[in-house]
Amino acid sequence: MLNLDLMNKTVLITGANGGIGSAITKAFLEEGAVVIAGYRGNIQKLDTLKSEVPNSLHSKIIPIQLDLNNLDQCKIELDNLISRIESIDILVNCAGTAVEKPFLLSDFEELDSQIQSNFLAPVKLTQLVLKNMLLKKKGCIVNISSIVSSRFGRGIVVYSSAKAAVDRFTKSLALEVGRKGIRVNAVCPGMIETKMTNMLQKNMPSELLKMSPITRPGQPFEIARAVLFLASENMSSYITGTTLVVDGGLSI
Amino acid sequence: MTDKQILQTIQEVINQSSGLPLTEIHPNSTLFDKLAIDSIDMVDILFNLERKYDIELKISEIEQYSKDELGDEPFEIDQIITEKGLEVLRKRMPEIPSEKLTLGITIHDIIRLITVQSLANMVAVQLEKKKN
Numbered sequence: 532m533l534n535l536d537l538m539n540k541t542v543l544i545t546g547a548n549g550g551i552g553s554a555i556t557k558a559f560l561e562e563g564a565v566v567i568a569g570y571r572g573n574i575q576k577l578d579t580l581k582s583e584v585p586n587s588l589h590s591k592i593i594p595i596q597l598d599l600n601n602l603d604q605c606k607i608e609l610d611n612l613i614s615r616i617e618s619i620d621i622l623v624n625c626a627g628t629a630v631e632k633p634f635l636l637s638d639f640e641e642l643d644s645q646i647q648s649n650f651l652a653p654v655k656l657t658q659l660v661l662k663n664m665l666l667k668k669k670g671c672i673v674n675i676s677s678i679v680s681s682r683f684g685r686g687i688v689v690y691s692s693a694k695a696a697v698d699r700f701t702k703s704l705a706l707e708v709g710r711k712g713i714r715v716n717a718v719c720p721g722m723i724e725t726k727m728t729n730m731l732q733k734n735m736p737s738e739l740l741k742m743s744p745i746t747r748p749g750q751p752f753e754i755a756r757a758v759l760f761l762a763s764e765n766m767s768s769y770i771t772g773t774t775l776v777v778d779g780g781l782s783i
Numbered sequence: 784m785t786d787k788q789i790l791q792t793i794q795e796v797i798n799q800s801s802g803l804p805l806t807e808i809h810p811n812s813t814l815f816d817k818l819a820i821d822s823i824d825m826v827d828i829l830f831n832l833e834r835k836y837d838i839e840l841k842i843s844e845i846e847q848y849s850k851d852e853l854g855d856e857p858f859e860i861d862q863i864i865t866e867k868g869l870e871v872l873r874k875r876m877p878e879i880p881s882e883k884l885t886l887g888i889t890i891h892d893i894i895r896l897i898t899v900q901s902l903a904n905m906v907a908v909q910l911e912k913k914k915n
Contacts, residue, residue: 665827666834707823 538563546626548576550725554751569597599652624653649693705772721778744780838909
């Protein structure tokens with residue numbers, strides 16, 4: 532049995548109520564971590580998630596409302612939180628939204644919103660959390676990117692560009708903070724069965740998935756396991772600045 | 784807390800953050816040029832001092848204080864610090880040799896002039912503010 536050594540580690544997950552986010556939340560809970568579950572609107576999904584894990588783990592989930600469009604409020608929430616829990620060991624930037632629309636039909640507001648929610652929000656939130664990690668000289672950040680950061684992207688031009696920026700942010704930040712004991716990595720999911728990818732799926736040739744080496748869409752738990760691996764100091768202490776593609780070979 | 788104690792604490796924090804031996808961290812050493820401290824070390828040092836003393840430290844405040852003191856007079860023109868601006872800096876940063884504060888230096892050069900002693904002075908100012 533592999534020892535991930537995540538017991539009692541404190542993990543902040545944004546978008547913890549989303550398709551992939553809730554799988555990541557569940558995976559960390561099952562490893563004994565304390566999960567600060569960031570959500571924007573729908574807390575009911577977190578209640579559903581609670582019903583899927585043993586009662587003994589319920590006390591290990593701390594919901595926190597984080598509207599990433601209001602970073603000032605996030606800062607207040609996080610400062611309050613950190614004063615209570617002392618430290619955040621792992622940050623998983625999972626929140627994001629993809630809006631499918633031809634580029635030329637998108638207005639400026641929609642373009643701004645895509646950059647804001649998929650790039651600037653995780654960047655700014657990382658800055659808020661990093662200070663605490665820097666003081667401890669220890670920490671791990673996992674950004675949820677996408678294979679569209681380097682492949683595909685029709686109908687989601689700005690979303691895919693923002694994800695490419697997340698990949699670059701991952702690498703540049705890893706360079707800057709590695710000496711301080713902080714690792715930064717990204718996971719790039721392919722076609723995962725969630726609401727968001729169902730929408731992306733419409734924009735890819737239907738035979739593409741069948742032609743990929745593993746001829747099925749991925750499941751959220753398969754992304755969660757990749758995140759656990761990168762978040763575990765025991766498993767990946769020498770890995771930083773990487774973008775781990777988890778797509779069943781779709782992008783080969 | 785005496786100025787000497789503050790200076791000693793700063794030397795220790797720099798040592799812990801950058802790994803430089805204490806014997807190389809002199810009061811008049813410039814942080815960036817002489818000690819070759821990079822930006823992430825600098826952030827680390829400032830955060831540690833903020834936590835140790837429960838104060839807020841911002842390098843940009845040196846420029847802001849100087850601007851406030853000058854009032855309507857310009858501190859810089861096209862990023863080059865004016866004679867009046869230099870006068871204020873000389874008063875505010877007496878630890879910097881005056882030959883380094885001469886006409887022609889830009890606002891971006893200020894950060895390169897900061898010494899270990901400058902940092903100690905900044906901490907002392909903030910501690911005084913906190914007391915009041």
